[in-house]
Amino acid sequence: xxxxxxxxxxxxxxxxxxxxxxxxxxxxxxxxxxxxxxxxxxxxxxxxxxxxxxxxxxxxxxxxxxxxxxxxxxxxxxxxxxxxxxxxxxxxxxxxxxxxxxxxxxxxxxxxxxxxxxxxxxxxxxxxxxxxxxxxxxxxxxxxxxxxxxxxxxxxxxxxxxxxxxxxxxxxxxxxxxxxxxxxxxxxxxxxxxxxxxxxxxxxxxxxxxxxxxxxxxxxxxxxxxxxxxxxxxxxxxxxxxxxxxxxxxxxxxxxxxxxxxxxxxxxxxxxxxxxxxxxxxxxxxxxxxxxxxxxxxxxxxxxxxxxxxxxxxxxxxxxxxxxxxxxxxxxxxxxxxxxxxxxxxxxxxx
Amino acid sequence: xxxxxxxxxxxxxxxxxxxxxxxxxxxxxxxxxxxxxxxxxxxxxxxxxxxxxxxxxxxxxxxxxxxxxxxxxxxxxxxxxxxxxxxxxxxxxxxxxxxxxxxxxxxxxxxxxxxxxxxxxxxxxxxxxxxxxxxxxxxxxxxxxxxxxxxxxxxxxxxxxxxxxxxxxxxxxxxxxxxxxxxxxxxxxxxxxxxxxxxxxxxxxxxxxxxxxxxxxxxxxxxxxxxxxxxxxxxxxxxxxxxxxxxxxxxxxxxxxxxxxxxxxxxxxxxxxxxxxxxxxxxxxxxxxxxxxxxxxxxxxxxxxxxxxxxxxxxxxxxxxxxxxxxxxxxxxxxxxxxxxxxxxxxxxxx
Numbered sequence: 085x086x087x088x089x090x091x092x093x094x095x096x097x098x099x100x101x102x103x104x105x106x107x108x109x110x111x112x113x114x115x116x117x118x119x120x121x122x123x124x125x126x127x128x129x130x131x132x133x134x135x136x137x138x139x140x141x142x143x144x145x146x147x148x149x150x151x152x153x154x155x156x157x158x159x160x161x162x163x164x165x166x167x168x169x170x171x172x173x174x175x176x177x178x179x180x181x182x183x184x185x186x187x188x189x190x191x192x193x194x195x196x197x198x199x200x201x202x203x204x205x206x207x208x209x210x211x212x213x214x215x216x217x218x219x220x221x222x223x224x225x226x227x228x229x230x231x232x233x234x235x236x237x238x239x240x241x242x243x244x245x246x247x248x249x250x251x252x253x254x255x256x257x258x259x260x261x262x263x264x265x266x267x268x269x270x271x272x273x274x275x276x277x278x279x280x281x282x283x284x285x286x287x288x289x290x291x292x293x294x295x296x297x298x299x300x301x302x303x304x305x306x307x308x309x310x311x312x313x314x315x316x317x318x319x320x321x322x323x324x325x326x327x328x329x330x331x332x333x334x335x336x337x338x339x340x341x342x343x344x345x346x347x348x349x350x351x352x353x354x355x356x357x358x359x360x361x362x363x364x365x366x367x368x369x370x371x372x373x374x375x376x377x378x379x380x381x382x383x384x385x386x387x388x389x390x391x392x393x394x395x396x397x398x399x400x401x402x403x404x405x406x407x408x409x410x411x412x413x414x415x416x417x418x419x420x421x422x423x424x425x426x427x428x429x430x431x432x433x434x435x
Numbered sequence: 436x437x438x439x440x441x442x443x444x445x446x447x448x449x450x451x452x453x454x455x456x457x458x459x460x461x462x463x464x465x466x467x468x469x470x471x472x473x474x475x476x477x478x479x480x481x482x483x484x485x486x487x488x489x490x491x492x493x494x495x496x497x498x499x500x501x502x503x504x505x506x507x508x509x510x511x512x513x514x515x516x517x518x519x520x521x522x523x524x525x526x527x528x529x530x531x532x533x534x535x536x537x538x539x540x541x542x543x544x545x546x547x548x549x550x551x552x553x554x555x556x557x558x559x560x561x562x563x564x565x566x567x568x569x570x571x572x573x574x575x576x577x578x579x580x581x582x583x584x585x586x587x588x589x590x591x592x593x594x595x596x597x598x599x600x601x602x603x604x605x606x607x608x609x610x611x612x613x614x615x616x617x618x619x620x621x622x623x624x625x626x627x628x629x630x631x632x633x634x635x636x637x638x639x640x641x642x643x644x645x646x647x648x649x650x651x652x653x654x655x656x657x658x659x660x661x662x663x664x665x666x667x668x669x670x671x672x673x674x675x676x677x678x679x680x681x682x683x684x685x686x687x688x689x690x691x692x693x694x695x696x697x698x699x700x701x702x703x704x705x706x707x708x709x710x711x712x713x714x715x716x717x718x719x720x721x722x723x724x725x726x727x728x729x730x731x732x733x734x735x736x737x738x739x740x741x742x743x744x745x746x747x748x749x750x751x752x753x754x755x756x757x758x759x760x761x762x763x764x765x766x767x768x769x770x771x772x773x774x775x776x777x778x779x780x781x782x783x784x785x786x
């Protein structure tokens with residue numbers, strides 16, 4: 085497929101809710117630790133952050149899953165926390181420890197000290213990786229760019245790393261709502277210019293990962309997570325397809341669809357048939373196999389793939405994916421069986 | 436209020452969706468570590484499990500929050516894991532470690548070895564506590580009995596304790612669905628006789644805590660969590676009010692309401708106005724203040740209380756509660772302010 089034919093790729097057509105020969109599929113974290121070749125490259129990089137920051141290596145791991153499986157999209161290998169890192173918070177990503185910031189936001193007042201990184205200088209390693217990957221892909225497969233959602237970035241910046249209770253982030257939100265709003269709006273601007281730079285460098289679609297929107301009340305979700313994501317979607321120039329994914333956001337699919345995005349990511353708790361009845365005339369849907377099924381025997385995996393395909397039903401507008409990222413303990417043969425099943429079971433007779 | 440007048444209590448009337456003078460309120464884990472008097476009693480008990488297993492002490496801590504706050508219901512002090520403990524799995528509950536079973540379910544085949552505990556012998560300490568609490572309450576305040584949901588109990592029995600990814604539980608479910616169904620059905624029977632014994636001992640309403648239903652797909656939720664809960668609700672004799680609470684189950688409120696329960700518990704992600712439009716003509720709703728707000732200054736707490744009350748709106752069928760259990764770091768004065776606000780803001784002129 086030449087660069088000019090990318091628009092005819094299954095993935096981009098499905099995002100536009102156009103008919104496809106079979107359902108396109110890719111996997112969140114498809115370039116990751118479950119692949120031995122990824123672990124080898126990461127070993128060479130020294131650590132995860134070096135891997136993200138070295139365009140040649142980021143390109144290499146981005147392409148690895150495509151060499152193994154007939155996936156319908158590549159996704160830039162990077163991390164959602166590159167923006168706060170470029171803002172000066174001092175990111176480390178050590179295995180077993182998870183993300184840590186050496187200079188987290190100490191107080192709501194500290195929001196005023198933050199600036200918007202310039203992607204072509206402060207995050208040059210990302211746009212360089214995009215250009216390299218696009219060259220290597222040679223127009224065969226569309227490339228997805230991405231960023232973390234403003235609320236999700238804010239939680240890490242406030243907590244200083246991973247967390248389960250979001251104690252500090254919620255103290256921030258409930259105790260200083262005006263400053264929290266300022267923070268997520270600033271992050272919305274930072275994400276917009278960052279995604280715009282990825283688009284200029286060549287990505288064919290963008291996705292915003294809202295990993296932690298689901299921990300909020302409906303009101304707080306709308307104000308602190310959805311509103312800044314809408315600002316991002318509306319700030320993107322051109323007609324680049326955009327995918328918004330709020331994990332745990334199944335209650336709010338109508339709100340997400342109303343932002344103007346092209347597709348809504350669904351975690352595995354959502355029934356895609358129900359989701360399609362709710363928002364399928366407005367957006368495409370992406371998802372939503374439970375990643376845990378990939379530990380089961382292949383016949384059980386195939387049964388669950390069929391269940392997800394049947395839940396969506398016939399017709400256009402489905403991008404198959406997991407309901408969350410693939411975990412490191414998965415056998416790549418199980419992924420191969422999954423991808424094969426999606427394509428074979430969804431194949432439609434062509435005219 | 437005498438024993439005969441309990442049916443006129445705000446709590447029991449609200450569960451029947453009858454008009455009340457103001458919205459009743461209680462808190463999940465209202466007898467807990469945020470109270471210094473609780474910590475003192477627990478200290479005397481030696482550990483959490485001794486506290487559960489000593490009726491006099493369980494009674495004492497059950498009554499402590501009622502002495503401080505004008506709460507509209509008491510809830511039996513106990514733990515959801517008493518049933519698997521009585522099944523012989525060897526429960527320990529150590530602070531900082533969380534629940535552990537010394538003999539977790541080793542394999543799906545082990546389900547066949549499990550029996551149903553006899554509440555009046557194996558769990559006598561629970562029914563003794565209920566009788567004692569009822570005597571001490573003297574008909575002033577209704578008492579809620581409770582149990583864990585079959586699926587939630589199953590996750591702990593399979594994982595051997597707390598967990599975040601539910602790796603083993605999902606391997607069980609996806610790899611051995613028939614045995615998983617057998618397990619949750621057995622647990623449904625065990626929960627039914629357990630709740631029936633609590634009812635015989637005097638509780639005025641029962642609640643089933645489905646802490647981990649929300650980690651399932653819609654299909655798996657219906658089969659492995661909802662179906663056994665429905666079996667419990669339908670197996671209860673008499674017209675005792677029942678409350679079902681699936682945390683993270685906001686997508687499935689219609690399914691929960693259709694079980695025949697009296698009320699559906701809602702976590703804080705649910706908008707109560709939306710929930711009421713969906714199921715308010717079938718069931719009462721219980722919830723759903725974000726417990727994290729209790730760390731904020733009192734004016735912010737009052738604002739969120741008002742938001743929850745306004746979301747439900749005027750009319751009958753609301754039991755105010757948190758969207759999940761209160762955490763140990765909360766200032767009791769903040770709880771007092773919350774309870775006061777619920778009552779004062781929801782007060783209705785009486786004829």
